[in-house]
Amino acid sequence: MVLSEIDAGKNLTAAASRGNVKELRRMLEEQHVHPDTVNEFGRTALQAMMMGSTSVACLLLEHGANANVQDRLGVTPAHDAARAGFVDTLQVMVQFGASVNTQDNTGALPIHVAIREGHIDVVEFLAPRSNLNHQDTSGYTALDVARALRCPGLVELLERQFESSLKFQA
Structure with a gap:
């Protein structure tokens, strides 16, 4: 058929x-x-x-x-996995070439989405792979989002990752 x-x-x-x-x-x-x-x-x-x-x-x-297909709002499957908190699915997507630095129409990366949803394990996975200097269309980096939401654990995690990436670049 x-x-x-x-x-x-x-x-x-x-x-x-x-x-x-x-x-x-x-x-x-x-x-x-x-x-x-x-x-x-x-x-x-x-x-x-x-x-x-x-x-x-x-x-x-x-x-x-x-792995990087986007819908009309610019959302990728990585954004969806980050929003839903499925770190295992996100890991598989990344293994097959999904970018964690593709922005949606609001400029958000998957890490921005994971922070807003409070998925700490997803943020831990994304932090070393994400462009932490990236700003969404409102001008917020991932660290700014964590600070605005008053998530001290995520702020600390992102600050450590940011410092680590600066040391690696030096």
Whole structure:
């Protein structure tokens, strides 16, 4: 049975959002559906996936999904994983080339999002990989966001990382 591209995108994103690895594998390997085929909303399976499912992320990325795909708001799957607090999924994405320094339309990097959501483990993972000098469209760095939200533990973590990166550059 030959699926239209929109139907293929709908089915692929539906399987990804349910975390159905078996169905995803069948579609990718038997039906040869490209992992970046979009659904009727213009979203790929990686954008629509069950975010906590590292097996879904691995399967899609192993089959060539674009780890840096952005939606109309500039949000990447890395932003989504940071927002939801799924550090394991984020680690998989980074292993497959996802940039943690891509900004969304507000200028926020995934680390800005993780700080706002209070996901300390995600911030710990992102801090050494992120451009800590980057300012969002409001002029806030990740450290500024942590200070504004009065998160002393995150402020300390980011200050240590910032100092460490300065020493490394010297």
